Amino acid sequence: MALKGRIGFAGCGNMGGALLKGMLSAGVAQAPQVVVAEVDAERAKQLSTDLDVATVAAPAELSDLDLLILAVKPGLVARAAQEAAQAMRPGSLVITLAAGLKLATVALALPAGQALVRAMPNTPALVGKGVTAVCADPVQDSAYLDIAREVFGAVGPVVTVEEKLMDAVTALSGSGPAYVYVMIEALADAGVCQGLDRATALTLATHTVAGAAHMVIKTGEHPGVLKDWVTSPGGTTAAGMAELERGGVRGVIYQVIEAATRRGKELDKK
Numbered sequence: 001m002a003l004k005g006r007i008g009f010a011g012c013g014n015m016g017g018a019l020l021k022g023m024l025s026a027g028v029a030q031a032p033q034v035v036v037a038e039v040d041a042e043r044a045k046q047l048s049t050d051l052d053v054a055t056v057a058a059p060a061e062l063s064d065l066d067l068l069i070l071a072v073k074p075g076l077v078a079r080a081a082q083e084a085a086q087a088m089r090p091g092s093l094v095i096t097l098a099a100g101l102k103l104a105t106v107a108l109a110l111p112a113g114q115a116l117v118r119a120m121p122n123t124p125a126l127v128g129k130g131v132t133a134v135c136a137d138p139v140q141d142s143a144y145l146d147i148a149r150e151v152f153g154a155v156g157p158v159v160t161v162e163e164k165l166m167d168a169v170t171a172l173s174g175s176g177p178a179y180v181y182v183m184i185e186a187l188a189d190a191g192v193c194q195g196l197d198r199a200t201a202l203t204l205a206t207h208t209v210a211g212a213a214h215m216v217i218k219t220g221e222h223p224g225v226l227k228d229w230v231t232s233p234g235g236t237t238a239a240g241m242a243e244l245e246r247g248g249v250r251g252v253i254y255q256v257i258e259a260a261t262r263r264g265k266e267l268d269k270k
């Protein structure tokens with residue numbers, strides 16, 4: 001379904017840009033509805049050239065918005081929200097993408113009663129393969145959460161969580177693509193180490209990760225079952241698995257998610 005009304009972005013870098021491109025490609029928004037406030041002049045020029053959207057230099061120049069997406073770094077959100085607040089129409093919605101920042105913290109920078117949703121998307125939204133968690137104050141009209149689900153539904157599945165779990169979401173799926181890229185890079189490097197040429201190794205590594213993820217999605221099987229399909233008794237995979245376990249990869253992943261979750265909580269206190 002297409003969104004109605006005017007949509008503004010305050011900041012449109014890696015995440016905002018991925019979301020905007022994904023929304024336009026999916027047809028959930030049309031370029032003439034969108035105005036982007038972006039302080040980076042080069043980035044703004046590229047957005048207007050590549051996506052044909054209107055741009056302004058700062059959130060204070062936004063006007064008449066039905067939806068505002070706050071997509072600046074967490075430390076800049078309060079200021080951008082204060083500047084953009086004058087642009088909001090009655091009945092409008094603000095969506096914050098900021099890692100760590102609680103709804104209550106962002107609400108302090110907005111007029112009393114402004115509808116607000118907190119979302120944690122991820123950058124694969126750019127190619128329509130994102131995944132997003134959303135949350136809102138339970139006393140708020142649930143229609144606003146529906147609008148947010150529509151926005152992010154254009155670029156992948158959307159889950160709704162309690163706000164206390166948003167830092168865990170951020171650690172897992174918000175930051176997660178970076179961990180997977182490291183995995184792809186490491187698989188390719190290790191293939192090169194065994195004599196494969198780099199391009200071949202990268203193709204094999206990338207499609208192995210994508211294919212394995214698709215198997216989980218399409219078959220609905222537990223990843224442990226799918227792992228067993230690959231692992232012949234006494235075979236090559238079992239030999240590799242033994243090294244994975246000796247290296248403590250599962251434990252390291254728990255620590256990674258724990259550290260990133262902790263960092264999310266710190267961001268709200270800065």
Ligand SMILES: NC(=O)c1ccc[n+]([C@@H]2O[C@H](COP(=O)([O-])OP(=O)(O)OC[C@H]3O[C@@H](n4cnc5c(N)ncnc54)[C@H](OP(=O)(O)O)[C@@H]3O)[C@@H](O)[C@H]2O)c1
Pocket residue numbers: 010011012013014015016017037038039040043057058059070071072073074076079080097098099120121122123174175
């Ligand atoms: N990147 C991700 O994977 C990801 C995933 C989920 C959520 N998020 C969240 O999304 C938000 C944006 O992250 P990002 O990685 O997209 O950051 P980013 O790439 O730095 O993009 C933010 C953009 O906003 C610009 N900007 C800064 N202050 C501004 C202002 N007052 N008005 C208008 N534009 C302004 C920045 O310009 P300058 O560079 O010149 O400052 C930059 O171009 C963060 O809150 C982050 O926690 C990010």
